[in-house]
Amino acid sequence: MTTYSAVRTTGIYCRPGCGAKPLAENVRTFELAASAEAAGYRACLRCRPYRVAGTVPDDAPELVCRAVQLIINGLLDEANEDAVGARLGISARHLRRLFADHLGVTPDGFARSRRAHFARRLLDDTDLSIAEVAFASGFGSLRQFNRAMREVFRAAPSDLRARRRRADRLVADGGLPLRMPFSPGYDWTAMLAHLRADAVPGVESVVDDTYRRTITLDGDPGMLEIGPAGQDHLLLRAHLPYWEGVIHVVERAARLVGIDQDADDRTPGAWAPLEIAVNAVADDVADLVRRHGTPVDGLGHGLTHAFPAAAVLADEPGIVGELARAVLADKIRLDWAEPRDDLLAALAAVGVPGPAANRIAWRLGVHRSKSLSSPYAIAAPSDS
Structure with a gap:
């Protein structure tokens, strides 16, 4: 810890x-x-x-851990603390009291700190302009960004950029390169083996020591490449249609490769929960991707499609269609914050077998009793 x-x-x-x-x-x-x-x-x-990342204290109640996960997922991007409380069935006042007692910070303060820390890393590592850093980090305006950076780091963003060290800057060679720091004990070789075993054909690829996958952001395609880089970090190279909200992309990439977890509890996570769920129940996920996925040309490495959206899969017969329709109707919440028993019950209600349901829960991390904060972002952009 x-x-x-x-x-x-x-x-x-x-x-x-x-x-x-x-x-x-x-x-x-x-x-x-x-x-x-x-x-x-x-x-x-x-x-x-x-x-580096901090973790939720071991003695924090489950409600606090779920609230942290909802903030990481982006609930405070467009809403307020009332929305987080409503999702958990408590008042915003009680939520703030829980955060003060167990984390020493308000939910809004927690979210603001995460955005500011990610922005500081972009100022160090990239040549994005100040405005691009602000919007890539999830801030709604330059004024909000400048105020938050002064509150957290006691300096203006331009002054912080001027302080970066010569070795910090990552030279881009196609895409946006970003460090993904991990704590001691992280085993990239073991994580690659997990990812290779579950890779969705056409969507994910493991070649040598690099993991690659297609993604979509608001319907536009992109690609992520993750590989080893140093003793304490991986290197993510993000090929995206735009830089706004890149904080969300990095957060989800960190969750996918398990660097947001304790050293003793590292498992592969999920880029898109629906993708994990469908892969666990489909008889031929490669066929689903070929028929319904969005074609993405010219990527190589066996990457050909982005994973199909729930609205497209809802017309499929059998359990895949049942699952997609339940997700669209909010009967199954694949948001990393659902209690394990509730998730398993919702999956069982649409006919997901027990072993597959447990597999989905495992990949979504709800097998763990505590949700961990990660070094990165706050929200999840819309995707396939």
Whole structure:
């Protein structure tokens, strides 16, 4: 578990392994960077704690973990804390109380910190303009972006860009390259084996040590490439139709390859939950992709189609159609925040066999008792 150390005498918080050696009596600890920021501390310039993930405390109640997952999924992008509370069956006031008691930050503050941290990484790693960084990180306006960066990092975005180190910048060679940091114990070779075994033909590909897949953003096609890069990070190269909301793409990519999990509990996640569910129940998923997927030309590596949307699959006979129609009717919620028993019951109601339902739950991460925050974004864009 990541624990951030904040020094009362300097007002700075650090990630584990920082070379600073403050007196123990001057140190407070936080499990979330957002909590340290809410308490008035600013990020260390030496260890740059915005580059690592924090986790939800082990003793946090399930409601808090589900709320965190809903925020990561993007519920606060277009809505407010009332919407998060309503999804969980509690008031926004009670939700804020739970966050204050267990995380030390409000739901809005948690979401703002995540956006700001991702934006700081884009300022370091890429040559995107300040405006492009703002919208890629999920901010609704430049004014909102500038205010949040000053609140979290005590500096304007242009000043933060000027501070980046020479080795930070990733030189683009087609697509947008981004680091995906992971904690010790992550095994990319083992994760590739999992991804290769479950790869959807035409949609996903594992060649040598690189995973690739097609995606769609608001109906437009794109491609992701993920491979090894350093001792503490993977490299994601995103080929996207636009950069707005790229924070959402990186968050989901992190979940897909399991770097948002504890070292002892790493499993492959899901880019698109519907894709995982259909792959678990379809007799011939490759045939479904050929018949209903959106063709994507010129990618190579065996990538030919984007996975079909629920609205298209709803006309399929049998369990695939039943599943798609239930998703469209909101009878099955594949949003990573549904309690395990509720998800399994909803899948059983449309005829999904027990082993397949358990497989879906496993890939969606609801086999774990706690949802973890990841180093990345907040929301999920619409996709296939």
